[in-house]
Each structure stands twice: as structure tokens, then as C-alpha cells.
Amino acid sequence: MTIPKTMKAMVLTGHGGLDKYQWHVDWPTPQPGRGEVLIRVGACGLNNTDVNTRSGWYSKSVDEATTGDAHEDVGSQDPSWGGRPLSFPRIQGADVCGTIVSVGDAVAPSRIGERVITDNWLRDADDPDNAAKAGYYGSERDGGFAEYTAIPSPNALAVNSDLSDAELATFSCSYSTAEGMLTRAGVTDHDTVLVPGASGGVGGALVQLAKRRGARVIAMASEAKHESVARLGPDRILARAPEDLRAALGDEKITVVADIVGGPVWPALIDILEPGGRYTCSGAIAGPMVTLDLRTLYLRDLTFYGSTVLDTEVMPRLVRYIESGAVKPALAATYRLEDLRDAQAAFIAKTHTGNLVVIP
Template identity: 30%
Template sequence: MKAMQITAFGGPEHLRLADILTPEPGAGEVRIRVTRCGVNPVDRSQVLGRWTWLQLPHIPGSEILGVVDKLGPRVSTVNVGQRVGVALRLFCSQCHYCLRGQEQLCMADPRTTVSPAIPGAFTEGGYAEYTIVPALNAIPVPAEVDDDSACAATLDGVTAWHMIERARISAGDRVLVVGASGGLGTLFLQLVRQRGAVPVAVTGNMAHLAAFQDLGAETVIDRTAGNVVDEVRRLTDGRGMDVVLDPTGAASWTASIGALARGGRYVTCGILTGAEVTLNLAPFYAQEQEVIGSTGGSRRDLVDCFDAIARGTFKFPIHARYPLSGAADAMRALSDPSRLGKVLLEIG
């Protein structure tokens, strides 16, 4: 089969198209003929060498849609020919958290204390014509959900869905969406609005103003034009934001914490711009603020996400599509300042 492999750590130029043996599913596994694979910052972080245990060559790709192509022994949950999305967490089914349906907290692999156990990072991923996943990770897609949306739901969709739950957003909350043009940001705007809350987008590219408003943004703050915290205080009569959804990490931490209202909740799901931050506990405790972590989501979250897409309640803006052989350009497109939404590989 054809697969795009990371052959050395560095930049996207180290992605190489290779012809390799088509993998065979083991017990409890299925082989998927990949039709779409999302391109995400987590893939780029693998090329950059941030996943220290990766053996090269390695096939990235964690946002996977395809058709079940072959069953390994002792698989009864899916059938050959079914269209499936790949649930984002590898899990043991037996630990304290798996038994509660919280596979995203599975404690079977000690590496998960700092890195999520995702297909494509802990296993070979979806930048390939075929991939192997545990059968329990193959989640059937409702017929009403198109391929692009079904693919994007498996990583961005489920991550945004779960993070909105973790944020405990209620009607009337003012919610700052940091990184509004990304795959997650474009979903946050829609999901926040659907909860009757008021999303405020932060962006470095005001060319997307109309698109953000179309997705539900009440107001858009240009982070290149001035101090984000000052602008938040001005917009909220000094009160600040009830919730800040920030998937970007250290670079925006100071502004995001500074923008919080009393009782406000900062929610993070990633460390793209760095993991180390400092926190002044005095205003934090005195104003009863919270810092909340959120990582991916469960299979239940993915099923709920598919159902919501089938009902037409939100959409995934697609920035660009590439063939498998164009994966390096697709990865570069993640950094395109004009990007709004998803970058996808169309494979099968």
C-alpha cells in the first residue's frame, strides 16, 4: 500500500511517500481502507520530534475515516464494508476510567500522564491507504453525515464537543474563543452559540470577520491591534469572560487568564505554543476562578457528535483538500495565515 511516512525529525519535507506491505489485523483489530484523514497540529508535532518514543519511519494521522476492509480474529462489533470513524483514544476497557466510559482518561499506558494515547501517535496512523485499529475504536457513521464532516468529527469534533462539556457553559455566559480560525475554534463558535452563550472570537486575521460572524461570533477581537485583555474588559463593562476556551497553550496564557471574570473558567486542550506557565494564586483564589483540562473525548462523545452533525446543528469549514502524496503541503497549510477550518487528505 501507499503510505506517507515521517523519515526524519524536522519539517514537513521529511514526509515521504512509500510503498509498504499492507498491514494485517490481529485479534480484536480491524483493517480500515482510509478514505479521509485530517491533518492536524498533533501530526506536525510528531514530525518536529516532540513524541520522543516514535520509531521512524512512522505514519502519522489521527483523524481517520474509512471503510472496514478486513476483520481480525474475535471481532464482532463491526462488519466489513461499514463506514467508520476512528475513536480518538486507545484504551484498555478494564481500568477504573474505562469502566466508567471515560476512555480518554484510561490509565493503562503510563505515557498518558503527559501525552494522550491517540491512534497515529501511539500506533501507525491514517496517512495511508490502510490502517489497523482496535475494533472497539471503529465507530459506525450515520448515513446523513458526509465524509468530510465524519472525518473531522473524530478529532476536532469530539475534542470541541467534550471541551464544551468540561467548560460547563450555560446560557448567557460570555465565552472567549482563542484561535478562532482553527479546526477547533470554528466549532467552538457554533457550539457556544447553540448553548445560548455569547462567543467572542480572538484572531490574528480580520479577513475572517464575516466568516466568524456567520459561525456565531458576537464580536471579533483583533489580537494584533492591541491588548486583548483591555478589549475584553471594554466589551464587558470591566467584568471579563465567564469562560475562555484556549487550545493554543503558553503563548496566549497570560491574556486568557487576564480576561477571566470572577468565577471564570479557563479551559485548555493543548500545548501547541508551549506547556509551562505561571499562575498568581492571589487573584485566582480571590475570584474563585478555575483552570480545567480537557483531552479528546470518549466514544460516547463521538457518537453524540455524529448525531449532532446528522441533525445539521454544526458544520466544519474546510480550508483545503490534498491527495495523500500532497501531505507535506497539507501540513504546511496548517500555518497558512489565511486558513479557516480544516485541512484534509482525500485518500480513497
């Protein structure tokens, strides 16, 4: 196929509000470098990293919940997930599904034509397990909010599935984040897992993937979204923020809290963990500043797990789940790429239950 010299792309020009996105119809099409492939993007999902990076929320100078608005003070040295400055302009978008249309040197031409999804963690080829050397696709390098995107060949994972591009674009970030959290916490069929924020992309993935491990799963979500959350298969659903969480749980013995919410409910989440329980976290959309009674931590022998850079086996395992039908996509809505601002506004407002995807 003939690859055009320019493409349509939504380009982030700096940290701030949605006005920092600029729509281009003649942005230079990337060329795959040595060891890279060029993907024609079929669909690209949205996630909290896109919002938080754009707004600068990751900076230690920001202590409020994720709002998606521009922050008055964004630290110049730590506004990204990795605590380092980004270079602009930048094309975001990590959750790509598409087709390989060109390859760089040292990549087999037979990869052309493969349908792929992306592994978003950009690793040092000589030291892949070193998290300190990891970057993120759509952050440290351009991503998929465009018609074409280039990525290292090992990060383009072939997938054999009857799901649509939009459905497949829901998996890379949300489901890998969830699987990474459950892997860190060692969740098994002996656990009862509490999932706050179960109506979101990662929360819904946590429900499915914890069930796949045989765990008992209790989801927390706003009442208006209970019906859609129920389709994911939790054993019970509670209100988003019960006035008395212990009373709402009754006799349930929570051994794992899998949290991306944080905020005001956080102390109650820790307080209901059983002795020896585990808390695993990969987000704080309701607020990053929380209060911990250290006596609860040490007297109950609790273990806390932060989860960001994934273990290398997580994404290949997720592809196997997808291909076997062990997990289902939670696609809420699709938007055109040029309407990314509207899609992100809806994502921030939690207008939908599940994942949002843009299509070039």
C-alpha cells in the same frame, strides 16, 4: 473486495522537519488483529498533534511556539503528547473517514461495509476510563495517512450522513477536542465563552459547539479571517490580539476562556475572567511558556482545566451531533496524500481557515 498486499502511505521516519516524511507506494497493507477492523481510508484530516509529534514540540526541552520546523533539542524521553518516546517508522493521521473492508476475529462480519469515523483515543479495554493507559491513534499505533488502516473495532464509529468523506474527516480531532474542553469546563447557556484562535479547526469547532450549548460566544481571529469566522455563528468577533482586551470586550462578562493558543496574550485572557470563571486549555500553538499572577487565580476563585484524553461519551455524542446536523464541517481545502508535506506547510502557515484534509 480484494484487498491489496501493499498500499500507498506517507511514513514518518523520525522527529524533525517535513523531510522526515517518506512517500511509499508499496508499503505493507495492515491486517486487522483480534477485535480490530480494517478501514479503506476515504479521507484523513490534519491536526496540530501531527505537526507537534513530527517536530518533537511536546518535549519539555522545547519552549517556543509551534512552528513545524525541526527543533535543535528534542528530548529523547518525552517528544510525544504522552511524554514517552515513539517508535519509527510511523504512519500518522488520526482523523479518518472511510469504509470497513475487513474484520479480525471477535468482530461481527456484518461490520464490513460500514462507513465510519475514528475515535482516536486507544483505551485499555478492561480500564477504559484510566487516562494513564490511553494511547493515541497515529501516535502509539499507525493511523490514516495511507490507503488502509487498522484500528480496534470500538474506535470505528458508524456514521450515517450525507456529508462527503473529506467533510467527515474534519470532525474526529478538532471537534472532539473542542467538545472535550467544553465538557470539562461545564459550559452551559449561562456562560459567555471567549475563543482565541477561532479561525483554526479546534477554534471553529469551539464556536459551534459552545453555541450549541446555548452560550454567548466571542471569537478572536485575525481581521482577514473575520468573514469566514462569522459563518460559524459567534455573537461577536474581536481582533486576534487586541492591545487592550478588557477595553475591546466592553461590558462583556467572560465566564469561560476556551484556549488552544497560549503565548503572549495569555495573561490578558486570564485577567478578564469573571470571579469564579473557568479556563479550559488543549493547546499552546503561540507558545507554551506563560506568566501567571497567582493572586489572580486564587483571589478570583478561578478554575483551570487541562483537556487531552477525552471522556468516553464525547465521540458518540459528537456522532449524534453530526447525524442530526447540529454541527457543520469547516473544511478549508483538500490535498492529495502524496502532497502531505505541502498540506502540512499550509496548515502551519495558517493559509486556510478551518480544517485541511488529505485524500489517498
